[in-house]
Amino acid sequence: MRRLEQQASDQPQTISLRADEDLALVQAVLRKDRKATAEFVNRYSGHIYSYVRSRLAPQYQQAEDLVQEIFLSAWESLSRYRGTGSLHAWVMGIARHKVEDYYRERLRTPESIKDAELDPDTSTSVATIHQVLEQEQVRRNTQRILSALPEPYRLALIWRYWEKASAREMALKTGKTEKAIERLLARARAEFRERWNHAQSS
């Protein structure tokens, strides 16, 4: 009990300590303290790289370019960081925007994928999903299938289902009609599912 009380009283102090640390680092980077800038890169490059890689896989070379862009963009807007949230969350917010910009650019270009026929029979039952929901296998299958999909399909699916963007948002950001995005998503889902079902049966 005493320990719990101690933990409870320690928590706000830890949070405010972290916030102070974040602000101090930001101020030092803004003063162009080269060692603080190196610390900034060291502290966040792993998280950003890991996030970007997972969202762009298997385009790893582009992931590296994007990580650099994210840091440059963070530097450009660093003076706007107020310390109200953690610096980690703030930097990851920039990373998310940059990934979204990347999706937007890639999906704006005309598609060169032939329309996949939607087969209504390629459905997977709830029961099957529950059976297959052996976390690791599902994760491996998902990553493998996503990596093998044509880029527009892969990006559209990740943007819609992992980044939780609506078709309307995607349409606004890519300059396409909502209908065009829905069609792209439908083809992407069908392709994903076909490959999924094929993986399950083989």
Add this chain to the structure above:
Amino acid sequence: MPSLRDDEFMERIADAVELSESAFAPADLKARVYSALAKQQSRTGQLMSLTETHAHGHQLCVFEQLVRIAPVGETVKSLNICRVCHARVLAEHLENAPIYWGGCPYVEFKKS
């Protein structure tokens, strides 16, 4: 058996699978990012001088230390001297660059 619509199916997959990868950023990538940042910082004015950097308690590398104690003005001490350092070139191109001295950010990137 109840079947799922494609949309619902994808939602379930996305909920069940976190797409994160536990990847450490490669040292050469960190080196390139740091160089790009330092270059960008120098474009809009001088970097913090080495005298001040030292006064803030940071460890300087052997080359920075030489510039810090040299009888030159603060303007020179505020230059981004990593731009002309071989450690930067090696670190940007090699994952395990043969650079080992203390106080160098490029050496630190290899360790973390």
